[in-house]
Amino acid sequence: MLRLRCKAKNGTHLMQGLTHQSCVQELKHKVEELTGIPCDVQKIMVGYPPSSLDLRNGDATLNDYPIKSGDTLIVEEEKNKPKPPAVPAAAPIGVPKGPVLEDAVPTLQRRVVPADNSCLFTSVHYVVEGGVYEPTCAPEMRGLIAQIVASDPTAYCEAVLGKTNEEYCAWIRREDTWGGAIEVSILSKFYQCEICVVDTQTVRVDRFGEDAGYQKRVLLIYDGIHYDPLQKALAGSDAPPQTVFSTADDVTLAQALELADEARRKRQFTDVNRFALRCMVCQTGLVGQKEARQHAKDTGHTNFGEV
Template sequence: MLRLRCKTKNGSHIMQGLTHQSCVQELKSKVEELTGIPCDVQKIMVGYPPSSLDLRNGDAHLKDYPIKSGDTLIVEEEKNKPKPQDHPTVTKTPRLEASPVLARRVVPADNSCLFTSVNYVVEGGVYEPSCAPEMRGLIAQIVSSNPTAYSEAVLGKSNEEYCTWIRRDDTWGGAIEVSILSKFYQCEICVVDTQTVRVDRFGEDAGYHKRVLLIYDGIHYDPLQKETPGSDVPPQTIFSSTDDVILAQALELADEARRKRQFTDVNRFALRCMVCQTGLVGQKEAREHAKETGHTNFGEV
């Protein structure tokens, strides 16, 4: 399979579903689907410096061109070519101006961002700010009912101490809680880390059919959703567990945040709030600042 990035002046898209045996016309059709540029006026370039590809033979195979998996195809509209005209008796369907994109849905920094985020995505985009106590109680009930599986070696504290601890509204959830919630909701929970640009997949091997996505910056969790800008269409938060395109998009989002240094390296502790530019030292100050101000965008200094 070829995994290509199709880049235009308006943004970039991941292109999948092509192989070296695919023909030129399949490539052009895929480009038109992603960019809206008609096949007849596409100028497709590859390499550095970019050089144009001669794609006039629509039946030629992509193996005959210098295209390999991972390449970025730069696509422009050739202004000197007339666009294909519709027959005058046919009404042309207007093209949608916006395509769905994967985006972060910010939730409050109130020590319960993990629980709020998980509840938001598993409920299909329904925001319920008062859900945290119920979810904390649910986790405590599951843990207390199985002291063998949830022992001190797993929890870092006794089963009873943990159940008391997780019910408090000033404690933070993490990997243990995500794993428990993945099993309870019978869905794969993918956490995308903006510092390392990796995906931790909880419930990956359990055979679940559903997948939800969170993004994590070292301190704060937010849910991810697919939304259409400027549209009233409800956001999508639940995806198929076989949808690897959505994982690639999530990693792109994380990589963009990393390039902007929108992450918190809790091992180095020199931080700055990217909202109000306040200098902070350590995880504790970052937590307190987030709780007091609602600011959740921290960068490493």
């Protein structure tokens, strides 16, 4: 039995009578009963920072979502949400129905962010905030990491950082520095979620926070110099994308690896251990990681291949 708290503007209510086998529609009806917010305009969030739940599939069970007993669900009314389309009248007997749209299923896709030296921070912010793109978030994210590192000089020592604690904090705040594994690990702990980075060169996944018991997972794709967030979205729909997944969702993780493999076969990666590179956008020849980074910064081109 789940014991959930429903927090809305009209107060906090204890929700009872739900189990992990209850369907999404039961949850929505319970929320409407307690808050008065109609099912079709509910925005239900969970976790910290709060992330929206994709509850469009009313037949799905709560076991498919990162909800556990004792959680507080934050409920808001989406006042600007368009009304659901009217259900068409049933076709007369003997008249065949129209074709079913095969693409009316959310698919996993890359959401491209600028190549401005802060792609990692922009990408992480995008996925943990449920698909909210905020191009000015990088200084805040860099400052957050610097504060965390400065607060624990023992854990974040020179042996870990490759710099003194003080030097690292000044370095990570600079606009021209790039984030990597250390920063992903710190952000995973801060946001209490597993961050999976799929690599397009090796077609492997690096899972940060894998052993921490987190219930939430977000996905990034990495081509050697550039990070982009991954999201599930419905083609042609204005519905918000899904960027937060359950750590038990191995299907979506496998789909992310398929995207990485497709990018590898198209040679959409950068091998920073070799020097002969070519921009696959403008065909400029480049030498080494330094030139590739500068080219990405100057042009916004992030698709590189080996020569």
